[in-house]
Amino acid sequence: MNVQVVGCSHHGTSIVIRERLAFGREQAEEALQQWRLSFRDVEGVLLSTCNRVEIYAASQSAPIPDVEEIGRFLARFHRLDPSEIAPHLFVNTDQAAVRHLFNVAASLDSMVLGEPQILAQVKQAYQAATEREATGPLLHMAFQTAIRVARRVTTETAIHQRRVSIPSVAVADFARQIFERFDDKETLVIGAGEMAEETLRYLRDEGARRITVINRSFERACQRAREWQGQARPWEELHNALARADLVISTTGAGKPIVSIEDFRPIQAARGQRPLFVLDLAVPRDFDPIIGECSDVYLYSVDDLQATCQNNRALRDKELPAAQRIVEQESRRFMAEMYHRATGPVIQQLRDGWHKPKEEELRRLMNRLPNLEQRAQDEIRQSFDRLVNKLLHPPLESLRDESREGVPHGLLDALARLFQLRD
Amino acid sequence: MLSHVQIFCFLASYSVALALEASRLWFRSGIRGMVMLGFVVAGWIAHTAFLYHSAITAARSPLSSNRDWLLLAAWVMVMVYFYLACYHPTTHFGVFLLPLVLCLIVAARFADAEHFPREPSKIWGVIHGTSILLATVTVLFGCVAGLMYLGQADRLKRKRPPYRKFRLPSLEWLQTANSRAILASMLLVGVAVASGIVLNLLNARQSSPSIPWNDPVVLGTLAMFGWLLMHAIIGAFYRPIRQGHKVAYLTLVSFVFLVIALALGMFVSTKHGGVVGKLQIENCKLKIANYGESREGWHVPELAKGVVSRHPRLAQNSPRASCPQFSIYNSLPSLGPTGGPL
Numbered sequence: 057m058n059v060q061v062v063g064c065s066h067h068g069t070s071i072v073i074r075e076r077l078a079f080g081r082e083q084a085e086e087a088l089q090q091w092r093l094s095f096r097d098v099e100g101v102l103l104s105t106c107n108r109v110e111i112y113a114a115s116q117s118a119p120i121p122d123v124e125e126i127g128r129f130l131a132r133f134h135r136l137d138p139s140e141i142a143p144h145l146f147v148n149t150d151q152a153a154v155r156h157l158f159n160v161a162a163s164l165d166s167m168v169l170g171e172p173q174i175l176a177q178v179k180q181a182y183q184a185a186t187e188r189e190a191t192g193p194l195l196h197m198a199f200q201t202a203i204r205v206a207r208r209v210t211t212e213t214a215i216h217q218r219r220v221s222i223p224s225v226a227v228a229d230f231a232r233q234i235f236e237r238f239d240d241k242e243t244l245v246i247g248a249g250e251m252a253e254e255t256l257r258y259l260r261d262e263g264a265r266r267i268t269v270i271n272r273s274f275e276r277a278c279q280r281a282r283e284w285q286g287q288a289r290p291w292e293e294l295h296n297a298l299a300r301a302d303l304v305i306s307t308t309g310a311g312k313p314i315v316s317i318e319d320f321r322p323i324q325a326a327r328g329q330r331p332l333f334v335l336d337l338a339v340p341r342d343f344d345p346i347i348g349e350c351s352d353v354y355l356y357s358v359d360d361l362q363a364t365c366q367n368n369r370a371l372r373d374k375e376l377p378a379a380q381r382i383v384e385q386e387s388r389r390f391m392a393e394m395y396h397r398a399t400g401p402v403i404q405q406l407r408d409g410w411h412k413p414k415e416e417e418l419r420r421l422m423n424r425l426p427n428l429e430q431r432a433q434d435e436i437r438q439s440f441d442r443l444v445n446k447l448l449h450p451p452l453e454s455l456r457d458e459s460r461e462g463v464p465h466g467l468l469d470a471l472a473r474l475f476q477l478r479d
Numbered sequence: 480m481l482s483h484v485q486i487f488c489f490l491a492s493y494s495v496a497l498a499l500e501a502s503r504l505w506f507r508s509g510i511r512g513m514v515m516l517g518f519v520v521a522g523w524i525a526h527t528a529f530l531y532h533s534a535i536t537a538a539r540s541p542l543s544s545n546r547d548w549l550l551l552a553a554w555v556m557v558m559v560y561f562y563l564a565c566y567h568p569t570t571h572f573g574v575f576l577l578p579l580v581l582c583l584i585v586a587a588r589f590a591d592a593e594h595f596p597r598e599p600s601k602i603w604g605v606i607h608g609t610s611i612l613l614a615t616v617t618v619l620f621g622c623v624a625g626l627m628y629l630g631q632a633d634r635l636k637r638k639r640p641p642y643r644k645f646r647l648p649s650l651e652w653l654q655t656a657n658s659r660a661i662l663a664s665m666l667l668v669g670v671a672v673a674s675g676i677v678l679n680l681l682n683a684r685q686s687s688p689s690i691p692w693n694d695p696v697v698l699g700t701l702a703m704f705g706w707l708l709m710h711a712i713i714g715a716f717y718r719p720i721r722q723g724h725k726v727a728y729l730t731l732v733s734f735v736f737l738v739i740a741l742a743l744g745m746f747v748s749t750k751h752g753g754v755v756g757k758l759q760i761e762n763c764k765l766k767i768a769n770y771g772e773s774r775e776g777w778h779v780p781e782l783a784k785g786v787v788s789r790h791p792r793l794a795q796n797s798p799r800a801s802c803p804q805f806s807i808y809n810s811l812p813s814l815g816p817t818g819g820p821l
Contacts, residue, residue, distance in 0.1 A: 211509070217643060229640045233631065236651040329723035331650055348636075352723035360638040367640065 063110030079104035099192035114194035218368035223255040241302035249307030492522025500573035542608035549587035607674035614667035621660030625730035665707035699740035
């Protein structure tokens with residue numbers, strides 16, 4: 057039995073190479089078809105994300121293509137020179153390959169430790185390979201176990217609970233602690249920075265729908281409003297919009313605060329004690345920090361959130377050993393199960409080899425004792441079964457023990473010779 | 480079998496549930512939630528059995544003594560907690576609600592188990608008692624929500640990330656809970672006051688001793704009702720009072736009113752709810768005994784009748800025959816329903 061992973065990731069390969077090796081959805085489907093034609097009896101799953109391109113291969117009997125062959129396969133598909141990509145490819149086999157898959161699925165190998173998207177990407181890759189009939193029993197078992205391991209890491213450690221990007225921390229750790237729902241809240245975006253866009257993405261995931269965009273350039277505000285399915289307002293309406301808003305994301309490039317405490321006092325009076333969440337992502341800041349001291353105003357700057365992000369990163373790192381222990385334990389268990397499966401044919405032959413003489417002896421005995429009652433016959437039959445099971449138990453137990461560290465070829469050969477087992 | 484159920488049984492169950500809830504602050508566990516709810520349910524079943532047994536033994540509703548009343552309030556609070564624990568399993572309501580439940584049960588352990596006098600109308604009596612009970616629970620819950628609001632708001636102001644091991648609901652949820660708690664308690668106290676007036680009128684019609692309007696408990700309850708009503712009226716026209724920190728502070732003020740009303744009932748001489756403290760009973764007995772020597776303007780027939788009717792055991796256990804002073808009590812009916820200044 058062989059399991060192998062060949063690929064490249066953010067650990068040792070620059071984005072320039074990763075981009076050239078990456079597969080889009082349709083490309084991945086085409087590549088899987090080509091895989092089946094090129095390596096007929098080898099199972100394959102292709103995982104392509106922005107941080108990694110990996111091919112998982114497995115086979116119970118046929119030889120698995122080595123790293124050079126897979127490198128040539130990748131180069132041929134992307135019309136690249138194999139020598140160009142060969143130095144960037146890594147290879148892991150057997151337990152190392154399984155451990156790598158579990159680490160990837162549990163997001164322990166991600167650029168941002170514990171990021172949640174990778175599990176969905178692993179599932180998609182596995183599903184795509186299954187639909188193209190590129191998977192078999194080994195990779196079915198490996199990927200299903202990987203998904204289970206990822207869930208176990210999620211439930212048994214806090215590695216996924218901490219957000220580490222500023223927009224996600226702003227929404228998950230602060231905005232969601234202020235508001236129960238977002239679909240009835242007014243979101244005001246001042247400026248049009250990229251951070252605002254990312255924060256809006258998180259807010260949309262939470263249900264935010266009512267978005268107003270204000271920019272010094274009304275045209276740019278209209279353009280952004282169209283992109284975000286919101287409405288644009290002229291800059292002059294900023295104070296009115298602030299009085300109506302529940303959430304404010306500010307990312308202008310102004311050289312000094314656009315809302316001072318003097319500006320804010322009448323706005324606060326008009327708000328009537330409604331809580332206001334202000335995410336000031338601009339540097340220098342758009343809101344006078346004293347505004348944050350007003351009652352029912354929750355003002356956060358990049359620095360405020362940065363501290364939380366770093367704290368969360370440290371806490372995730374703290375959870376890493378516990379997560380790695382789970383992966384190690386599961387990969388060992390998986391390999392033991394795999395190795396034990398490899399002994400299946402020998403175990404079956406052993407059972408069959410003992411079953412046949414047992415049945416012959418029983419038949420002979422029953423012929424000699426034709427007047428036996430049915431109950432006595434059953435007792436004798438059960439006794440023979442128990443005897444065979446007891447005699448088989450020590451060799452099977454030895455096989456199981458030996459399987460923990462690898463396929464016990466020596467023991468299998470010995471059993472085959474001792475009991476004259478043939479394929 | 481029900482007679483074996485003691486207050487200690489459910490007090491212990493709720494204490495274990497509280498300890499499990501508090502243990503969330505230190506370590507994670509997959510089965511803790513189920514075990515915790517198991518203890519709460521077990522305690523609640525024992526609690527129900529105890530109240531049921533008390534009610535059938537005394538042939539009275541479970542609202543007919545101070546002790547039963549406190550136990551019933553705790554019983555309702557446990558139901559509120561159970562609902563919240565099921566629908567918001569990751570939020571730590573138990574750390575706030577279960578201590579209140581335990582306080583009510585401990586208070587019940589030391590409260591007067593003497594039954595209140597029978598009211599002239601059973602229905603109005605039940606409405607009165609139930610509305611006061613539910614108003615108390617609502618105010619207590621509002622107080623908890625107010626404290627949680629202030630804690631959560633303080634954390635957000637200090638820009639601290641949420642404590643994973645000690646989750647609180649969002650400010651919006653807490654604000655809604657606070658606002659609804661104040662409105663509900665206003666309505667319930669209103670019903671309690673109205674039903675109390677009806678009961679007093681019925682008492683007067685049947686020539687039974689009624690509760691004076693200047694009774695401390697009545698005044699305390701009226702002040703609380705006035706406060707809640709004023710808040711509701713102002714809130715109807717001026718929305719900000721129902722939002723943000725203000726509503727949280729208002730629930731805390733309502734709680735202070737409740738504490739004052741309860742303290743008046745417990746520690747001040749009052750005729751409301753039969754809450755006549757032991758000292759007062761002793762004082763009355765002494766006054767009755769010294770009737771011959773002392774004339775302090777006491778309305779002795781009414782006083783004696785009130786004491787005896789509220790504490791039937793006092794009359795039953797008193798060796799009236801051997802106690803010449805209590806002969807006054809025996810002669811009360813002949814003095815007429817209200818007697819006269821002696």
